[in-house]
Amino acid sequence: MQQSSFDDLRADVARRAEAALEALLSPQAQPGELARPARLIEAMRYAMLGGGKRLRPALVVAAARMFGAEGDGPLAAGLAIECVHGYSLIHDDLPAMDDDDLRRGRPTIHRAFDEATAILAGDALQTLAFETLASDRVHADPAVRVELVVTLARAAGLGGMAGGQMLDLAAEGRFGGAALVDADISRMQAMKTGALIEAAVEMGAIVGGAGSRARQALRRYARALGEAFQVADDLLDAEGAAAVVGKKTGKDAAAGKATLVAVHGVAGARRRLETLTEEATGALSGFGDEAEPLRSAARFVAARDR
Amino acid sequence: MQQSSFDDLRADVARRAEAALEALLSPQAQPGELARPARLIEAMRYAMLGGGKRLRPALVVAAARMFGAEGDGPLAAGLAIECVHGYSLIHDDLPAMDDDDLRRGRPTIHRAFDEATAILAGDALQTLAFETLASDRVHADPAVRVELVVTLARAAGLGGMAGGQMLDLAAEGRFGGAALVDADISRMQAMKTGALIEAAVEMGAIVGGAGSRARQALRRYARALGEAFQVADDLLDAEGAAAVVGKKTGKDAAAGKATLVAVHGVAGARRRLETLTEEATGALSGFGDEAEPLRSAARFVAARDR
Numbered sequence: 123m124q125q126s127s128f129d130d131l132r133a134d135v136a137r138r139a140e141a142a143l144e145a146l147l148s149p150q151a152q153p154g155e156l157a158r159p160a161r162l163i164e165a166m167r168y169a170m171l172g173g174g175k176r177l178r179p180a181l182v183v184a185a186a187r188m189f190g191a192e193g194d195g196p197l198a199a200g201l202a203i204e205c206v207h208g209y210s211l212i213h214d215d216l217p218a219m220d221d222d223d224l225r226r227g228r229p230t231i232h233r234a235f236d237e238a239t240a241i242l243a244g245d246a247l248q249t250l251a252f253e254t255l256a257s258d259r260v261h262a263d264p265a266v267r268v269e270l271v272v273t274l275a276r277a278a279g280l281g282g283m284a285g286g287q288m289l290d291l292a293a294e295g296r297f298g299g300a301a302l303v304d305a306d307i308s309r310m311q312a313m314k315t316g317a318l319i320e321a322a323v324e325m326g327a328i329v330g331g332a333g334s335r336a337r338q339a340l341r342r343y344a345r346a347l348g349e350a351f352q353v354a355d356d357l358l359d360a361e362g363a364a365a366v367v368g369k370k371t372g373k374d375a376a377a378g379k380a381t382l383v384a385v386h387g388v389a390g391a392r393r394r395l396e397t398l399t400e401e402a403t404g405a406l407s408g409f410g411d412e413a414e415p416l417r418s419a420a421r422f423v424a425a426r427d428r
Numbered sequence: 429m430q431q432s433s434f435d436d437l438r439a440d441v442a443r444r445a446e447a448a449l450e451a452l453l454s455p456q457a458q459p460g461e462l463a464r465p466a467r468l469i470e471a472m473r474y475a476m477l478g479g480g481k482r483l484r485p486a487l488v489v490a491a492a493r494m495f496g497a498e499g500d501g502p503l504a505a506g507l508a509i510e511c512v513h514g515y516s517l518i519h520d521d522l523p524a525m526d527d528d529d530l531r532r533g534r535p536t537i538h539r540a541f542d543e544a545t546a547i548l549a550g551d552a553l554q555t556l557a558f559e560t561l562a563s564d565r566v567h568a569d570p571a572v573r574v575e576l577v578v579t580l581a582r583a584a585g586l587g588g589m590a591g592g593q594m595l596d597l598a599a600e601g602r603f604g605g606a607a608l609v610d611a612d613i614s615r616m617q618a619m620k621t622g623a624l625i626e627a628a629v630e631m632g633a634i635v636g637g638a639g640s641r642a643r644q645a646l647r648r649y650a651r652a653l654g655e656a657f658q659v660a661d662d663l664l665d666a667e668g669a670a671a672v673v674g675k676k677t678g679k680d681a682a683a684g685k686a687t688l689v690a691v692h693g694v695a696g697a698r699r700r701l702e703t704l705t706e707e708a709t710g711a712l713s714g715f716g717d718e719a720e721p722l723r724s725a726a727r728f729v730a731a732r733d734r
Contacts, residue, residue, distance in 0.1 A: 154587070155587025155588070157587065157591060159586070161594065161598065166586065209551075213547055237524035238597055238602075241519055241522065241524060242519075242593060244551070246591070248551065249585035249586070249590065250586070252581050253578055255577075256562075257578065264574045268573045268574055271574075271577055272562045275556070275558050276460050278555045279552050279556055279559060280465070280552040280556070285463060285465050288465040291544055292467065313462050
């Protein structure tokens with residue numbers, strides 16, 4: 123099925139992801155497991171089920187489909203990245219980190235459960251991500267699976283998402299140190315948010331079996347998309363209504379956090395978002411209709427209101 | 429080199445592991461990484477370098493060597509499990525978890541740095557474990573590497589180590605619920621500590637290319653070894669001097685924690701430890717001299733004083 127609108131594809135992926143996550147996060151112990159402690163699996167289910175745009179799984183599926191890969195393999199790879207995304211939200215919300223009480227309009231995990239459960243739920247979600255990605259549901263060829271594991275790990279680890287969160291905390295000045303300049307902000311955001319968005323597209327290309335030229339074009343696309351996502355996020359924080367966004371807004375300014383909006387103002391950030399959207403779609407100029415969902419994804423990311 | 433004493437092999441592995449971890453935790457950003465934030469990598473190095481018995485890497489190397497696998501592959505697999513072990517110690521020590529100030533005679537990570545850094549250092553160590561395990565330094569065959577990833581993930585996740593820590597917190601009564609009985613304590617300990625010890629032996633068998641009968645025997649060995657390790661740990665907590673053990677002792681009793689020592693007394697726990705050591709060595713009866721290090725490992729675990 124060829125879908126030209128990314129949002130249609132995303133809605134379809136979201137439905138399939140929900141069912142697949144329901145199975146992955148079964149309260150029943152799986153073969154080789156002694157038990158799944160009730161409170162832990164409950165917290166993991168609370169975090170992962172019943173919501174979320176499933177943007178990252180949709181990007182994996184959309185990129186894989188460009189190369190003819192359909193079926194549940196790309197979706198399973200997408201679930202792995204969604205578990206990493208979910209773990210990072212749980213840990214970022216902790217009192218010692220961003221100290222957030224609200225996420226998608228509901229109490230955060232450490233508020234709905236407790237801090238220890240939140241830490242362990244995040245830890246176990248990261249583990250589950252790599253277990254899922256290494257399983258033969260993702261792809262028959264183990265060489266493809268190890269490449270996916272390495273790609274996700276690089277995007278999530280100290281040189282990617284976790285490192286970006288560390289730089290973000292440092293940007294608040296909590297460890298001392300000088301204010302961030304433009305280049306530092308871009309790098310921090312590229313690591314914290316961009317790396318996982320980029321990895322989603324890259325993993326789609328890997329699981330779809332893309333050639334090296336196609337992968338390079340997709341990498342250019344993904345880099346622009348990842349930055350566009352972060353700029354849109356900063357604009358949402360600066361302009362969005364908490365009721366619509368589903369979490370506290372205006373936090374960045376209150377925390378004196380270095381964002382592109384703080385440095386260049388709302389109008390400057392809007393211009394940057396337009397440039398990035400054009401860069402993203404421009405990187406796909408060598409592809410035909412099969413790239414329409416990803417072109418649409420760039421517009422989706424720029425226009426999202428939550 | 430055939431080594432009959434596990435402690436000689438362990439000391440040798442510890443030296444090689446130190447050098448390999450030094451490289452793995454380089455402050456320099458690696459290819460594909462935008463940066464390695466200084467404070468984060470410093471915390472990870474503080475946690476992982478300059479100490480530790482390296483019991484788990486030594487078990488991987490000892491088991492792999494039984495099947496003729498030498499070189500750096502088994503060591504690299506051992507480092508992955510050591511990173512998971514290290515991440516679990518950092519997170520278990522957090523104020524919201526066991527709230528420990530001292531580990532191996534030094535301030536714990538959240539005391540030496542801060543809580544946010546400790547959470548992120550643990551997170552990034554888990555990621556690094558899977559990145560390392562999926563790399564071709566471990567084994568040339570990707571099928572072996574994905575099997576290792578799945579084995580480690582199952583041992584570390586919600587049905588293993590993380591789940592066991594959750595049950596351990598529940599055993600303190602912090603979420604309400606009834607006291608643990610004997611079978612619950614054994615299961616909790618099998619998950620919290622045993623699973624990773626078992627995985628070390630299993631991963632050695634996988635990376636060494638053991639056949640299915642050898643793997644079954646090693647699995648029996650590893651199960652007894654894992655439980656012996658936990659009983660020895662409980663005895664250390666009940667009897668050891670903090671100065672020697674390098675962390676606070678007597679904590680379990682103070683916390684009213686359900687352990688085999690609490691239920692059966694010191695003498696009962698000592699008898700159980702002897703039985704388990706015999707079970708472990710008995711499982712190796714079909715092997716010759718090549719299993720001497722693992723036999724020695726069972727005695728090492730039973731006799732350790734820290």
